[in-house]
Amino acid sequence: MSTTTASSTQQIPRSPTTGELVTTTARRNRLGIWLCIVSDATGTVALLISYVYLWSLNVNSAWAPPKDSFAPDLPFWLIVAGIVLAAATMWWGVRGMAKGHRGQLILASALSSIIVLVTFVGQIVQLSTFPFAITEGAYASATFWLAMATAIHLSVVLFLTLAIFNRTRAGLFTQSNHSHVRLVAMWMTWVCVSALLGAVVTTTMKVSPNTNSPTFGTFSQSSNK
């Protein structure tokens, strides 16, 4: 709401654009970010459904990549670890800012940016070194896209952490007005969950349980490739 009482709110800063108390805009922004997470989560669920569904069907026995060359597990978990570390660092910064320690947020956002950058590079390396091409079967396609989704999430997070670093250095966040940092940390937490879910399915659901796979939809009417 855009109205407020004059007496009780002198200490809280106001939004330069609307003149509202920043606590009011912060509440609004928090709901906005939650809704963004809900929407993004539906997209992530669509990717996870795709992976699990194709894994369970094993259409034309073509789920697995050639020579069963599944992606190694470790890179998935390293990437999750990187994102979790970056998010935890950012939350540490948020806590510091809430106590008025601006330096702590500067350090946290800088560290977080570096960790995210390294993780992003790691994600690109993983994408480019998969032991299969995206065209080599349903597993390859689904795994590629889950990794791509993480890469896209990381690029957004990198933008946000750099912005927080820059804005904190410029003195734009204060103890009473740092809601943007909290929103970014919330988003990073969601990205952790998203990457974690991706890692869980890609590392635990490799060989399809369906050994009697359905055969249909091929132009040649043959049962297998």
Place this chain on the structure above:
Amino acid sequence: MSTDVILTSDIHEQMAVHQPKQRGKAGGFLRRTNVLTGSALGIVLSAVTYAIGSKMVPWGTQNADYSQVGLNALVGATYVAWVIGFMIGIGAFAGPVRWMLGHDITHDDSEYMAGKGQGKWKYWKYTTDHKVVGLQYLVMALTLLGFGGFFAMLIRTELGVTWAEVFDPNFYNSLIGTHGIVMIIAMIIVVAGPLGNFIMPLMIGARDMAFPRLNALSFWLLFAAVPPLLSNLLLGGIRDGWTVYQPLGAQAPVGMIGYQICIITFAFSTGIAGVNLITTIVTMRARGMTWNRVPIFVIGILAAAIMGLVWFPMYQYSQVLAFSDKVVGSSFFIPQEGGSVWLYENLFWLLGHPEVYVIVVPATAALLELMVVFLRKPLFSYKVAVAGFAGIVGLSSVVWVHHMYMTGWAPSAGYPFMLSTELISIPFGFLVLVMLGTLWRGKVWTRLPMMTVYAVLWCKIIGGITGVYLSDVPVDQYMHGSMFVVAHFHFMLMGAGLFGAMGAIAYWFPKMTGKMLHHRLGMVGFWVSFFAFQVTFGSMFVAGLQGQPRRVLQFDNAFEISNWISTIGAYLIGVGMLIFLYAIITSWRSGTIAPANPWGAKTLEWQTQTPVPLENFPVLPVVTSDPYGYGVPDPYDSIELKLTDENLKVGA
């Protein structure tokens, strides 16, 4: 009105609100951007991408289903470059970049971005004012309806001229698909876009949407999405209907990529709009506007926004994955490589069916809102109407499989989904009941908006009952893929959706444009369209019952008469719509000046002046009662009377 309320418009004058440093003139980079710079950059970037890409693409590379991966990649990259170039050129990234650099916008910047002092030029810019965005959506919706209607005329021409083939069959199929998706997009935005943006914030007593810049972003993303879609007709078309089932989509010409880019972009637009609408309704209602005082139209918009926000990403990802299959040769939907067409159908219909409610719910809510005004009586059972919307939102997510009875996917799921689909007619029945209850013994003020209520009731009953038929697995086995289905969903989408939208636009036209809609012309256009609609689709029901399949260019002689009748009806719908459009254009240009509250309505949007000022209300309103107290004595009248009596006594 309490005395300690501060106006936001006065805050900057009365209180020292800290302002960021003003860098240059207000508006900054956005002073130089508009739709022309956006289009120019989009075209240049896509041309450069095409030129560079054509040197790099491995021509002749084929997918597992023999589609041209190299060409697809080139066309895909070109479309993506258009969208990115346009959005840069219109100024969409200026805000985030400024935020990142720490160059926060000032109050003057924000007023410039809201269109202050820019005259009509503001409609061609990245303007953040919700009223401007609402009008932009209105024009976009009417334009898309024009395209879709024109394609419909071409389709009916082909089906009516039974003695000759007017179009190439592939082009005909492309017309069907393009008509379908253009109309779906137009219907999704036609109420929630213009009225959700222009009217809803006024109705809840807010100064703007929660996120004004996101509001502009959602509109211009939609704008960027349209050219790729329409260009498909020049690039081989989308020949598989608006659903573009796989693997047909993967095998289609490159025009299909235009469809995919359009849907991916439009889904971002819809998601952003959903976030904005929900946040605005939840957090920006006027003081005193408790949930049981929220106008029913706002509840309808909220319901539609929730469904769109949650389910649109499913549709978006169905197209992302289809795009990936087509452009980089992945295998989500290609069975030879382990993909499944059922996966596509599930992802598609997870939004595909809720989308019907995203279209119908706002239109229905608008009619509930306006009918109390023209009946001058309270809404019959507000809580039942809210329960109806809640029921639709809840059940909309568990009905999608009824579109897949005949695909062979999970036959055992047919009966549970038959039950859930039939169940959703109950909350819909609530809404019809509320309409009928409100109409009961009402004294009708016969203006155009009220006439559309009768039309929508009729269409919704016909569309609803035939929908119950189709939800039954045994009936669907016979009817599936026939003209009966086409007639059914036109009764829902056009009969209930579009006629409802016409009523809503007619009702709020005075507030949005400052002019009264020409009553007689509007009535003629509406009634001609309505009766022609019955002729067109009534006859189509007959053709469907006789067994005419849909999406088929040539058919048996047995269906000729019903097709002739449908075609004549369709032309008449076109005439009616043109008359209605003429009424809108002439009224907007030179109609009678509208007073602030021409209908004597009680909701907040009518309590502010027309044209609506930049910050909507000179003083933010405080709500003290529900908005439907028509025919109920105003409690303040008696207080006033009592005070007057006491004053008289004192005076005596």
